[in-house]
Amino acid sequence: MPRTILVADDDPHIRQLLVFALAKAGLDTIEAEDGEAALAAVEAHAPDLVVLDINMPRMDGIEVCRRLRGLNGECGDVPILFLSSRDDEIDRVLGIELGADDYVTKPFSPREVVARIMAILRRTAGHPPVVADATAPLKHGRLMLDSDGWQASWAGAPVPLTVTEFGILRTLAAMPSKVFSREAIIDRLHGPGFAVTDRTIDSHVRNLRGKFARAGAEDVIETRAGIGYRLGACSAG
Template identity: 70%
Template sequence: MAIMHSTVLVVDDDPHIRDLLTFALQKAGLATREAADGEAALADIALFVPSLVVLDINMPRMDGIETCRRIRAQSDLPVLFLSSRDDEIDRILGMELGADDYVTKPFSPREVVARIAAILRRISRNPTPPPTPAQFAYGGLGLDADGWRATWRNVEVPLTVTEFSIVRTLAAAPHRVFTRDAIIDRVHGPGFAMTDRTIDSHVRNLRAKFALLGGADVIETRAGLGYQLGPCLGAPGTSHG
């Protein structure tokens, strides 16, 4: 299987946890590397490009949130977060940054290995779908897929990673209606635990952000079906500045 040729980078400032996970991963047939903080992790990723990163949130020098943000600015490398507390804010922020999964300490090494294997299998079965071209323009909407930037009539719209991923998914097939499940599959992969209500919330936030600049018609709702890219021509009576 593809996962047997994968390398996992374990990033945690606690050497005991690194040893624990490294042993469990190697026992499962996965190659491993280690880093004690975010700066060391980024340097290792630049040189060796692992298949997945296990990333502790609470670390000195550079925490896991900032490390993930920098990883996401460069690639879609899978990330599994570790946290020392079951904090809903951490969980939400981690997923907004594009984390693939989240485990709270104390944890079972076998559970972490199982979750890592599930992510790697999902990636091998579902390679990243061809999204939009690197530069995409449709009406007033502009997307820079490499820079993760969205614009409305050349004005940048500040989006979270998940919000940008939803727009990019819809823009990949402007005339297709995407069900909420299809959007979740494209953004996070099949089997990811996200509710329809969460997708609706992201879409509301997206519409509000674009509407501030006059782009209230970027996303259309198809009753009983899902969402699709709107005409992106600008709604009358809204600001264009």
Template identity: 70%
Template sequence: MSHHILVVDDDPHIRDLLTFALAKAGMQVSEAADGEAALAAISLQAPDLMVLDINMPRLNGLDLCRKLRGSALPHADLPILFLSSRDDEIDRIVGIEVGGDDYVVKPFSPREVVARVGAILKRQGSGMAAPSQRAPLAHHRLSLDPEAWEARWDGTSVATTATEFQLLLLLASMPSKVFSRDAIIDRLHGPGFAVTDRTIDSHVRNLRAKFAPLGGDDLIETRAGIGYRIGACA
């Protein structure tokens, strides 16, 4: 079965360009011209992933992402690839911090968008991890179920994005190892992907903020000048 991708952008030329490229890659594509139309489309038939422009009229991309992530609906964890019209690190970091999985800066290559969509879907699919990583994993109070894409802290479920879950799974699978940001990027996206260190920092901040109210302040430990590892008591 082909994946269903929702392309949301107020520029019809960009929608046509991405629809053609994604369809050529074997994906089913639907379109929306603004955030409100996207929200309506998602409620009718939730896609497998949304390519979402940040700057749009009638509910911009960041606000749409916040609305989805803040809901208790089944599509709250819908993977999101942001399109940013400016090569502005603040825009990109904010996009990740509100719950985006990845971003592409305009102007972009359609092939890059297809590659990033494929990478996110692969992380979320059953073949994204080694067999040992697909088995449930427990580390002190943290438990991860890769088959259900569910993270729990002391038995309480915590909603995570596909990228956040994969980051947790990577760190918890080797609890004694400290991962550099570059190593994390290579594991999550593959070598050569243009992702900044700040993006990884944003995913870590998001995870800490989600687990802190449950007592998971020590979820991820920072090793200054080196990188990150799973917390000793996580």
């Protein structure tokens, strides 16, 4: 079945560029010209991914992301790729902490956007490059990751994660004694040479820690200064 991508941007030229590039990649598209239309389109059509411009009329992309992540069910978990007209680290970090999966700054190459979308969709489909041959649940202390269902739980209670957050945690849990550099995590998630900054990984890890802290877990991810991250003991809480 073709995947459906919602392209939400107030610039019709950008929408046209992305719709054309996505169609060439075999993806169906829906368009929205502002934030309110984007929210309505997600609830009406349940797209597989949302390309979301930050600076839109009637409701900006940050607020759309916040509202989507507040929804229950598949609509609340839909992967989000942000577009921004400026390389503003505050916007980027805020978007990621709200649950966005990736971020592209304008002007951009449509081919790069399509590549990032395809990488997210591969993870959503349950075929990430992390440990693609292992579908059995990963258990470590009180942490359990259901690789087939892309569900995380702590002491039996579900912890909602975005696709990227789950991918990072699954990377660490697949080799719990290994310390992964940020570059290694990026390679496991996207493949070698993918342009994601170290700060983006740090933001996702901070978001993961916050979600598990709210579930009573304080030792899910361990930082090794100057090296990277590894899975923690997963016993506290």
